[in-house]
Amino acid sequence: MASQDDNKAIDGMIRRTLAHDAPEPADCPSPEVLAAYYDRSLDADEEARCELHFSRCARCREQLSAIVRAEEKPYLRPARQWLLTGRWLVPAIAMLLIAFVWVARRPAQQRPAGKSSNTPFVAISKPEPTPSVEGVVGRAAPSSTSSSTREAVKAAPSEALSFSAGNLPSTATRNGNSVEMLPRAKRSIDTSVVVAGGAAGGVVSSGAVADQLLAKESAVPQPPVEQKSVTEAGEVTANAASSQLAPENEEASVSNQAQASPPPAAPPVQRVETRMTEVAPNKKATAAMAANKSSATTRGDGNLVVLDRVSSMSVIKTPDPAVLWRLAGEGFVERSEDSGATWEGQSPYPDAHFFAGAAPTVKICWLVGRDGLIVLTRDAEHWRRIEPPVPVDLVGVTAQNASIAVVTAADGRKFTTSNGGKSWTPPQ
Amino acid sequence: MKDANLFRFPPALAAALDDCWRRAAAPAEWNLTRKQFLAVLERSAAHRFCGSSPDAKAIGHYLESLHLADLALACACSEGSEVAWDAFVAQYRPELYRAARAIVGESNARELADSLYAELYGLHGSDGKRKSLFTYFHGRSKLGTWLRAVLAQRHVDELRRTRRTDSLDELVDNNEQAQPVAMGTAVDPEREKYLAVMQAVLSMVLDGLGAHERLRLAYYYVEKLTLAEIGRLLGEHEATVSRRLDRARREIRCRVDECLRGERKLSEAQLRLCYEYARGEWPFDLTVRLRSGQAVVPPEADDSLFRAR
Numbered sequence: 262m263a264s265q266d267d268n269k270a271i272d273g274m275i276r277r278t279l280a281h282d283a284p285e286p287a288d289c290p291s292p293e294v295l296a297a298y299y300d301r302s303l304d305a306d307e308e309a310r311c312e313l314h315f316s317r318c319a320r321c322r323e324q325l326s327a328i329v330r331a332e333e334k335p336y337l338r339p340a341r342q343w344l345l346t347g348r349w350l351v352p353a354i355a356m357l358l359i360a361f362v363w364v365a366r367r368p369a370q371q372r373p374a375g376k377s378s379n380t381p382f383v384a385i386s387k388p389e390p391t392p393s394v395e396g397v398v399g400r401a402a403p404s405s406t407s408s409s410t411r412e413a414v415k416a417a418p419s420e421a422l423s424f425s426a427g428n429l430p431s432t433a434t435r436n437g438n439s440v441e442m443l444p445r446a447k448r449s450i451d452t453s454v455v456v457a458g459g460a461a462g463g464v465v466s467s468g469a470v471a472d473q474l475l476a477k478e479s480a481v482p483q484p485p486v487e488q489k490s491v492t493e494a495g496e497v498t499a500n501a502a503s504s505q506l507a508p509e510n511e512e513a514s515v516s517n518q519a520q521a522s523p524p525p526a527a528p529p530v531q532r533v534e535t536r537m538t539e540v541a542p543n544k545k546a547t548a549a550m551a552a553n554k555s556s557a558t559t560r561g562d563g564n565l566v567v568l569d570r571v572s573s574m575s576v577i578k579t580p581d582p583a584v585l586w587r588l589a590g591e592g593f594v595e596r597s598e599d600s601g602a603t604w605e606g607q608s609p610y611p612d613a614h615f616f617a618g619a620a621p622t623v624k625i626c627w628l629v630g631r632d633g634l635i636v637l638t639r640d641a642e643h644w645r646r647i648e649p650p651v652p653v654d655l656v657g658v659t660a661q662n663a664s665i666a667v668v669t670a671a672d673g674r675k676f677t678t679s680n681g682g683k684s685w686t687p688p689q
Numbered sequence: 690m691k692d693a694n695l696f697r698f699p700p701a702l703a704a705a706l707d708d709c710w711r712r713a714a715a716p717a718e719w720n721l722t723r724k725q726f727l728a729v730l731e732r733s734a735a736h737r738f739c740g741s742s743p744d745a746k747a748i749g750h751y752l753e754s755l756h757l758a759d760l761a762l763a764c765a766c767s768e769g770s771e772v773a774w775d776a777f778v779a780q781y782r783p784e785l786y787r788a789a790r791a792i793v794g795e796s797n798a799r800e801l802a803d804s805l806y807a808e809l810y811g812l813h814g815s816d817g818k819r820k821s822l823f824t825y826f827h828g829r830s831k832l833g834t835w836l837r838a839v840l841a842q843r844h845v846d847e848l849r850r851t852r853r854t855d856s857l858d859e860l861v862d863n864n865e866q867a868q869p870v871a872m873g874t875a876v877d878p879e880r881e882k883y884l885a886v887m888q889a890v891l892s893m894v895l896d897g898l899g900a901h902e903r904l905r906l907a908y909y910y911v912e913k914l915t916l917a918e919i920g921r922l923l924g925e926h927e928a929t930v931s932r933r934l935d936r937a938r939r940e941i942r943c944r945v946d947e948c949l950r951g952e953r954k955l956s957e958a959q960l961r962l963c964y965e966y967a968r969g970e971w972p973f974d975l976t977v978r979l980r981s982g983q984a985v986v987p988p989e990a991d992d993s994l995f996r997a998r
Contacts, residue, residue, distance in 0.1 A: 268942070272910065273967065274888065275891065275895065279911045280910075292825075292835060292841075292842050293830065293835060293838070295838045295842075296838040297830040300830040302756075309900075312904060316901075316903040316904045316907065317903075319911070320846075322904070322911070323841075323845045325841075325922055326908065326912040326918075326922075328834070329914065329918045330792065331787075331788035331789075331792050332837070333787065
């Protein structure tokens with residue numbers, strides 16, 4: 262293989278040899294012929310003869326080189342001339358269409374700032390609970406719904422919305438005041454549920470909003486988010502198991518709906534387990550809802566939330582009031598670090614359907630959902646799926662940290678883990 | 690110049706001549722007559738076919754290849770039409786100056802262009818008749834190309850004249866600088882012989898190339914034209930020029946090696962020395978000596994140099 266140096270040597274020698282082609286002026290063609298050769302106007306014989314001469318005549322080559330250098334170069338368009346050609350339109354339009362489709366398919370992530378704190382809850386009906394399971398959301402008798410709603414809601418201030426009836430309640434009452442329920446399409450406010458009053462650590466809340474309803478305050482001043490509780494039917498609160506999680510004295514106690522006696526005045530709930538049951542896709546829930554027209558139920562301590570209709574925007578609180586999680590629906594979860602002014606979305610698990618969550622710290626978040634789905638993040642970014650205790654819908658979760666948590670199945674059973682989900686303790 | 694009266698168009702070309710006059714489309718304000726234009730055509734054909742007797746068909750093909758509009762303009766200017774001259778100035782003056790700048794640079798462009806400009810307008814000869822440089826334009830090319838060719842010829846001739854004056858001094862300086870290569874280092878006394886062998890073989894290989902290929906190499910290595918400019922001259926795409934240049938160099942290298950090994954009986958070590966010396970300074974212009982026939986010890990006559998190795 263010829264080396265580069267040898268090639269350079271050859272190049273130099275070629276240049277030296279050809280540069281000394283001795284011209285023979287007598288044979289040099291006139292500028293007329295040179296020009297005709299340049300314009301390719303000579304016939305084949307003439308051109309061949311000329312080339313033979315040029316190949317040996319440095320003078321003629323120099324003239325031809327000067328002619329080609331003096332030729333006006335093709336017009337170079339100004340920098341912006343390309344705008345006038347229109348050739349850029351097609352790719353630009355294609356890019357715009359792609360961007361439009363991408364934006365249109367993105368789930369709404371932004372909510373107007375400031376409204377989340379004023380958004381009321383929407384209570385939704387719950388499916389018929391299993392009576393034997395403690396803490397399971399019971400089927401609230403229609404007659405008991407409204408009253409227990411009012412009683413159960415703890416005014417801290419907390420106001421409960423109780424729905425009158427129907428799968429798609431059009432009205433709800435909050436402390437006796439009617440609240441207009443808006444269809445989903447007009448939803449523009451955030452609703453959050455519960456409560457956890459008080460102490461930090463392990464505060465759990467989950468928001469639930471009827472998936473096709475919005476609560477719009479008409480006359481009642483909007484209560485603070487943390488104090489709101491919306492129930493429609495049933496109740497789920499922390500049971501004895503969850504009470505174990507409370508580091509502080511005050512712990513939520515949830516009484517079954519079946520326990521008719523007014524619940525004792527409970528201290529501010531630190532951990533509240535919420536249960537949400539899916540509405541539309543769940544035939545059982547649908548049937549239950551149909552049967553329980555006014556099944557909104559709240560606990561007496563007001564910290565209970567039972568949500569049968571999965572909202573697509575359910576807020577999960579953390580010990581830091583500025584840091585919030587939110588179930589955005591369609592498998593998306595959102596996180597805010599500025600009290601809900603802005604949200605950043607994540608998709609913890611493909612094709613997921615979350616029902617509830619718990620955020621014991623600003624970074625740790627447990628999410629539970631359909632078909633035993635449990636996911637956990639320790640850094641607010643990376644999610645890990647946890648093997649469920651049972652492959653059924655999990656509608657509630659409370660957590661103390663990334664290791665200790667209690668999940669609640671749709672049938673009311675609770676399962677506890679103390680090792681981050683590696684093993685679960687069945688209900689006793 | 691060939692006397693145009695010696696050339697007459699055959700009668701069979703009457704229609705072709707009418708067509709030429711129609712295609713020339715000389716504006717009436719130029720005051721160019723058909724007779725004057727035909728005279729120019731005859732002069733052009735005479736210049737083309739001097740020494741030969743073309744048939745009507747060949748003449749017809751030639752007439753069709755002419756740039757008749759430019760020829761009419763040149764003819765009108767040559768005949769002294771001020772309107773035609775104004776038209777020429779308006780169309781070609783900027784191009785003339787631009788070409789002059791491209792050829793000789795900004796400093797001398799104006800001078801070169803103005804001198805040509807004056808000659809194109811016409812200088813009065815001893816007989817009182819104005820003689821224009823347009824007389825030498827026969828329509829075989831575009832008028833703009835012809836103007837550039839005239840500029841190029843004048844520039845190159847001037848350059849060569851100047852170069853011829855300095856080249857001898859440069860040659861002496863080079864010879865003085867080439868002795869020795871470095872202080873304290875031994876110069877191989879056979880270096881010149883190796884270089885002479887290399888040069889002779891390379892010259893032979895280059896002589897064996899076709900005219901088109903040799904022209905391509907000369908444009909690239911000597912004139913240092915760009916690939917696009919070479920393609921413009923040779924009627925090739927620049928990618929084709931690049932590909933063929935590379936192939937030509939490889940073939941030249943192969944032939945040189947074959948010749949050195951085969952005909953010159955050089956060993957590999959000697960071959961390496963040839964290339965090594967070729968990369969360095971050339972002690973003198975071997976090519977000039979080869980061309981002028983000066984004594985260069987032919988390798989064949991002194992093969993003891995190579996036999997010993």
